[in-house]
Amino acid sequence: MEQLNPVKKKKMIVDLPGGRQVVFEIAENIEDLITDLSDEDKVPCWADIWPAAHGLAHYLWEKEAIGPGKRIMELGAGMGLPGIVCALKGAEVTLSDFNPTALEMASENARQNGIKVRLLQEDWRSFHCREEFDFILASDILYDPKLNLFLGQIFSQSTHPGGTVLVAHPHRKATREFIEDSAVYGLREVKRELREIELTGTLLPRYEIVIHALQPAGQQKDRDFSPGKSASV
Ligand SMILES: C[S@@+](CC[C@H](N)C(=O)[O-])C[C@H]1O[C@@H](n2cnc3c(N)ncnc32)[C@H](O)[C@@H]1O
Numbered sequence: 370m371e372q373l374n375p376v377k378k379k380k381m382i383v384d385l386p387g388g389r390q391v392v393f394e395i396a397e398n399i400e401d402l403i404t405d406l407s408d409e410d411k412v413p414c415w416a417d418i419w420p421a422a423h424g425l426a427h428y429l430w431e432k433e434a435i436g437p438g439k440r441i442m443e444l445g446a447g448m449g450l451p452g453i454v455c456a457l458k459g460a461e462v463t464l465s466d467f468n469p470t471a472l473e474m475a476s477e478n479a480r481q482n483g484i485k486v487r488l489l490q491e492d493w494r495s496f497h498c499r500e501e502f503d504f505i506l507a508s509d510i511l512y513d514p515k516l517n518l519f520l521g522q523i524f525s526q527s528t529h530p531g532g533t534v535l536v537a538h539p540h541r542k543a544t545r546e547f548i549e550d551s552a553v554y555g556l557r558e559v560k561r562e563l564r565e566i567e568l569t570g571t572l573l574p575r576y577e578i579v580i581h582a583l584q585p586a587g588q589q590k591d592r593d594f595s596p597g598k599s600a601s602v
Pocket of ligand 1: 414415416417418419420421422444445446447448449465466467468471491492493494507508509510516
């Protein structure tokens with residue numbers, strides 16, 4: 370996918386629990402990047418850090434056993450905040466998105482914070498990567514039921530046995546429905562946590578972010594979840 374407009378950037382300081390700060394560059398004005406609102410693939414939602422990404426980043430920084438030796442993939446990474454936080458903790462991180470400009474900016478954000486990440490340009494609808502990861506990060510990407518089917522399949526095939534998918538969202542209906550149906554993808558919810566996030570310069574000053582941890586329910590590899598196929602668990 371081509372992103373034709375050059376991106377004017379602005380600096381953003383992200384505060385993590387415990388006083389650690391991460392410096393990011395994001396788009397100065399997302400509206401400048403809109404070329405065709407009738408095409409959902411061209412909506413530049415990659416160019417900001419969404420509240421869910423802040424919530425997930427806080428959670429990852431404080432809670433999960435993430436560090437050297439762990440392989441992590443962030444899907445629909447956009448600016449890549451949660452993945453970059455994992456890389457700061459020493460994990461081996463792959464940032465994936467279908468938008469090349471998002472990946473370029475995320476990579477530069479990683480570099481500015483003194484770490485390296487691997488980039489993977491992939492579309493969920495034709496996902497080729499067949500690697501397995503200890504953690505898959507999904508910050509505010511389960512918003513479109515048409516796409517959720519593909520994401521469910523990627524979660525299932527890309528999670529290492531014993532691995533975890535972390536889904537973060539600001540109480541989105543489409544995400545809630547995905548979690549309720551996660552058994553269809555061979556996953557089960559093992560943990561749920563709420564995070565209050567305060568952000569300045571956003572639509573609302575405070576967001577409640579839900580973080581779900583999903584794990585493979587059993588040996589569910591190589592199953593076909595494509596439309597029309599039933600997938601009983
Ligand atoms: C709502 S944004 C969330 C960005 C980031 N995860 C965050 O929370 O700040 C959705 C992200 O998914 C990516 N995306 C949307 N459709 C996609 C697709 N079909 N394949 C791969 N990435 C996609 C967008 O480029 C964007 O970065």
